[in-house]
Amino acid sequence: MQEFSVATRSRTEFVDITAEVQDAVAAMGCKEGTVTVFIPHTTAGITINENADPDVTADMESALEKMVPWRAGYRHSEGNSAAHVKASLMGSSVQVLVNEGRLMLGTWQAVYLSEFDGPRSREVWVG
Amino acid sequence: MQEFSVATRSRTEFVDITAEVQDAVAAMGCKEGTVTVFIPHTTAGITINENADPDVTADMESALEKMVPWRAGYRHSEGNSAAHVKASLMGSSVQVLVNEGRLMLGTWQAVYLSEFDGPRSREVWVG
């Protein structure tokens, strides 16, 4: 298992962590198989989406905000329930196949940490 | 592979199954690796979220209900289409790393069965 930290910079942010995950796979010595990229937090998620146009993740952030508004009469006293919901919508992990030591991703795919209650320091586990 | 049953008590309910999953991992003799927690149903899901304040899962239930209302002119004659949609939003499984026989979860994380068409008896598979 390998881990690394990500410093997020705003409440909502999609951070491309593909290079860090690839480094973790190399450090694990994993040549073939499937790796799990897992986030041990409950107000951020992991997802795979487009790596090219940053407008895509900006649109994803705003679409999620429309679906799950930050303020909507939630009960949880910390006030960050929207972040918990979005975290489960994105999911706590992605699985990626590995071939000859390389993450197998489509041409336009990147692995993202999706922050919904930042800025914070987040951990990511790869195993 | 191990399995266990969960009796849900209402139409919508998040049931913390972390202890049952940990027991399954022990029964499998799994010491290191990754386990899949899978639900063989289509109107309930599996997700990871906060284990401390029950208001969080209550807020998740109500946020999902706003996103996918129970009644919204669906075609499916059983009348539980909202539950099918929510099941896919949460997902049919989570993956959790295992170290020295213990589930590796963040401090605030629990594994939840998310019931959307209960009350029912549900099966969970761990492998």
Add this chain to the structure above:
Amino acid sequence: MQEFSVATRSRTEFVDITAEVQDAVAAMGCKEGTVTVFIPHTTAGITINENADPDVTADMESALEKMVPWRAGYRHSEGNSAAHVKASLMGSSVQVLVNEGRLMLGTWQAVYLSEFDGPRSREVWVG
């Protein structure tokens, strides 16, 4: 690792790929374990849901369209941001347990490719 192609026929479509995944598992010679069904695209996803009544997936398509409308003032110039959001909501992969060479699915479960920006030819990887 095995792969196969799926030709989708409309912008939004849930295509049952369970038989193709089962064939891939057989071709891999996988008898026991867990397989990952992964889509290397960012405007389509993979999910598990009901295999019986086609109204269920029709309802899922329309519920997702209400949650993430095709037109909603997105920034991404390709105009398909809704498809990117829906892809992350469904997820890029599912994990399925395998026993004696057979996918372990519930009675009513099928594995679906969820197309959100078709029609296109899509690849699916199983590993």
